[in-house]
Amino acid sequence: MIDFTYTQADKEILGLAHEQAKIARKYVRYYDKNEFEICPANLPEANEEPDVRAMLDERKDETSGYDLINSLIYHEEGWGNIPLRSARLPLGSMILEMIGTKEQQDRYRGLYMAIGLTEPGAGSDPASIRTTAKWDEAAKEWVINGEKIFVTGLLRGHGAVILARTSGPDEPAKFQTFIIEKTMEGVHLSRKARKMGTRADDTASSMILDNVRLSEDYYVGGDFRSAMSVLNETRGVVGGIALGYARAALEETKGHLDKAGIEIEYGGSMQGMSAAADRFIRMEALFEAGILTVIRTKWLETRDGPSKIPAAIAKAIGARATRKILQECLEIVGPAALSEDGLLEKWFRDVRIYDIYEGAGEIQRLILARDLLGYSSKELS
Amino acid sequence: MISFEMLEEEKIAQETVRRFATDVLRPAARDSDEESTLPEEILEALWSLGIAQEVAVNPETERKSQVMNAIIMEELAYGDASMAFALGAPMAFLNAVADYGTQAQKDAMFPKFAGNDYRASAIAFGEGVPNWSLETLKTKATKSSEGLTLNGVKKMVPLAERCEYFLVIAGSDAGPVACIVPKDADGLTIKPESGTLGLRAVGFGTIELAEVQVPANMVLGEGGAASVQAMIDSSRVALGAIQIGISRSVFDYVVPYAKERIVHRQYLAQKQTVAFWFADMKMEIEAMRWMVWKGASMLRNGEDVTKQAHLTHAYNGEKGLWITDHGIQTLGGHGFIREHPVELWYRHSRSASLLEACVAV
Numbered sequence: 251m252i253d254f255t256y257t258q259a260d261k262e263i264l265g266l267a268h269e270q271a272k273i274a275r276k277y278v279r280y281y282d283k284n285e286f287e288i289c290p291a292n293l294p295e296a297n298e299e300p301d302v303r304a305m306l307d308e309r310k311d312e313t314s315g316y317d318l319i320n321s322l323i324y325h326e327e328g329w330g331n332i333p334l335r336s337a338r339l340p341l342g343s344m345i346l347e348m349i350g351t352k353e354q355q356d357r358y359r360g361l362y363m364a365i366g367l368t369e370p371g372a373g374s375d376p377a378s379i380r381t382t383a384k385w386d387e388a389a390k391e392w393v394i395n396g397e398k399i400f401v402t403g404l405l406r407g408h409g410a411v412i413l414a415r416t417s418g419p420d421e422p423a424k425f426q427t428f429i430i431e432k433t434m435e436g437v438h439l440s441r442k443a444r445k446m447g448t449r450a451d452d453t454a455s456s457m458i459l460d461n462v463r464l465s466e467d468y469y470v471g472g473d474f475r476s477a478m479s480v481l482n483e484t485r486g487v488v489g490g491i492a493l494g495y496a497r498a499a500l501e502e503t504k505g506h507l508d509k510a511g512i513e514i515e516y517g518g519s520m521q522g523m524s525a526a527a528d529r530f531i532r533m534e535a536l537f538e539a540g541i542l543t544v545i546r547t548k549w550l551e552t553r554d555g556p557s558k559i560p561a562a563i564a565k566a567i568g569a570r571a572t573r574k575i576l577q578e579c580l581e582i583v584g585p586a587a588l589s590e591d592g593l594l595e596k597w598f599r600d601v602r603i604y605d606i607y608e609g610a611g612e613i614q615r616l617i618l619a620r621d622l623l624g625y626s627s628k629e630l631s
Numbered sequence: 632m633i634s635f636e637m638l639e640e641e642k643i644a645q646e647t648v649r650r651f652a653t654d655v656l657r658p659a660a661r662d663s664d665e666e667s668t669l670p671e672e673i674l675e676a677l678w679s680l681g682i683a684q685e686v687a688v689n690p691e692t693e694r695k696s697q698v699m700n701a702i703i704m705e706e707l708a709y710g711d712a713s714m715a716f717a718l719g720a721p722m723a724f725l726n727a728v729a730d731y732g733t734q735a736q737k738d739a740m741f742p743k744f745a746g747n748d749y750r751a752s753a754i755a756f757g758e759g760v761p762n763w764s765l766e767t768l769k770t771k772a773t774k775s776s777e778g779l780t781l782n783g784v785k786k787m788v789p790l791a792e793r794c795e796y797f798l799v800i801a802g803s804d805a806g807p808v809a810c811i812v813p814k815d816a817d818g819l820t821i822k823p824e825s826g827t828l829g830l831r832a833v834g835f836g837t838i839e840l841a842e843v844q845v846p847a848n849m850v851l852g853e854g855g856a857a858s859v860q861a862m863i864d865s866s867r868v869a870l871g872a873i874q875i876g877i878s879r880s881v882f883d884y885v886v887p888y889a890k891e892r893i894v895h896r897q898y899l900a901q902k903q904t905v906a907f908w909f910a911d912m913k914m915e916i917e918a919m920r921w922m923v924w925k926g927a928s929m930l931r932n933g934e935d936v937t938k939q940a941h942l943t944h945a946y947n948g949e950k951g952l953w954i955t956d957h958g959i960q961t962l963g964g965h966g967f968i969r970e971h972p973v974e975l976w977y978r979h980s981r982s983a984s985l986l987e988a989c990v991a992v
Binding site: 251252253254255256257260313314315318349486516517518519520521522531532534535536538539540543545547549563566567581612614615616618619620622623625629631 | 632633634635636638641698717761763764765860863864886890898901903905907909910911913914917918919922923924925927928929932936937939940941942943944945946949985987
């Protein structure tokens, strides 16, 4: 039956997630101001707080669905900006879970493995990747040369799963997956990237790979496409995390409106409202449409498993909605929104990346357009 | 528990009404708009679906849920939005009587709409001002010895010249009231509007009320306590559903067009700009649906839906306009010509997004 009511277990789990997000909020301005400090995976209070995802594991049969409620926990963590207890399985680790050997999975279990795709000349187009992997028959080693940039989690993490080109420059492009550990010879990490926002995120500005030698144990069989299918699970979640910021901004904005005596009333004339009320309500509507889209994607995933198109839709809508909501919230509040006394200015800076990384909005639309039109990448570029 | 799973009967109704909309309604849509009239055979075919008059025919049984009605409204609008209004308007009247009417009011009204022939009725709400409110309605209901006396002017009343009864919304000392008024009441004058941008076949009209007497037992609700806000809310959810139907019509029409049309030795659909419009149309049609389904399911569950209905009306109106607008752009000059339906859908969408308290789920 079509329904949008949370179960008792849903409410308790998400209620706890929200309380934990409130605890994490106390730290967000500090890590925004002190970006070169590595934000810990677990904030101090994590020791005293129950593990909300363990609660979800225990009670999943009483919920609306594991993937759905897990994604809404991430949504609350977006509201809090920093997770109290970082659970997000890093993309590199997810790839190993999907296509790594059992030995590789055992070797890296519990370790943070980032993903290294992006390069100075390759962002939305992974086929432009220039990092090379050449097989040295004599030494029975792969030799990796290249540079990966914007690698999230690498400074705090153990290493990265990277994509490198194994074919020669004149051959058709072929890419393979490899495991890099930070401590390997030839791996040079630069400092943390100086970002406009999400400064608590440990984003390595660059990782240079200078004749890094890898035995077969560091080669991950399985092709590019299967590695990328991991994004079908994460994209919707990212849309939901973005919307957590959007919800926070709407609440903050409502606070400003309340203090200014600007009333928000529902049910009356659309045309007769003040501009501030009309804009605010439209942003609430945009948020609602966004979160329902994420919920739908994750509900489908609970029922049918992860899928490319719903994931693309949730990412595209959630991220674009959040971008717009933050812009409008500052517009509604006016100059007071600019001050570091509040968090609106921080969230404005934070959310802008969400329509860019993990597949820019345009890429999601390209994926969706090709699918609905039945076009290949040659037919629709 | 959160779920998007339609019930079996909802899937069947969706399929059935979609086929009816495609086979019966859509072919008649253009002429109906050109002539600003709903053909009698279309009205009879719509009535024979049994949807609008269900509460009148079977007052004892539980009526179709608001979710079911939202699904049906979307499909009817996929055929033609004016034709969706032809059922939606009497539904608004009859559902209000079902939800709030006293037994005497139900006994008086339901038999009038329980026959096999199409019978129209509508809520008379609008007053032609952008900044209306339920506290400052210009149409006034003042106490008389028998009940209430109505004075004022109601605008944009659907099916005005066809209606047997109106549910006139007026302001009183006790707040907004809904009065059941027959078409031939003394002091009631019905005038057609001078044509409208879209939904032309609905036949909107102006109702002038000069000392119209309403007996106390015809003021809707126990002690006149019918909730006008609830009628606005249900209408907003239904209008949201109508927007989805219109938007889907556009999508289904312009995408195949763009896949055939050659521009600069490529199909129009291969232009990234155009392809991205289609991606956004698809995503927004789905988002609009979740907004409506949430509102409709909250109504079914008996929850307060005023906020969700407001959000849905705002969002779906905006997105419906965007989609129909870009549908026209996709067709270029042909989008402007009445030989193609897209300009009609643009006018329908713009019109539906501005109306209130006219249809229902």
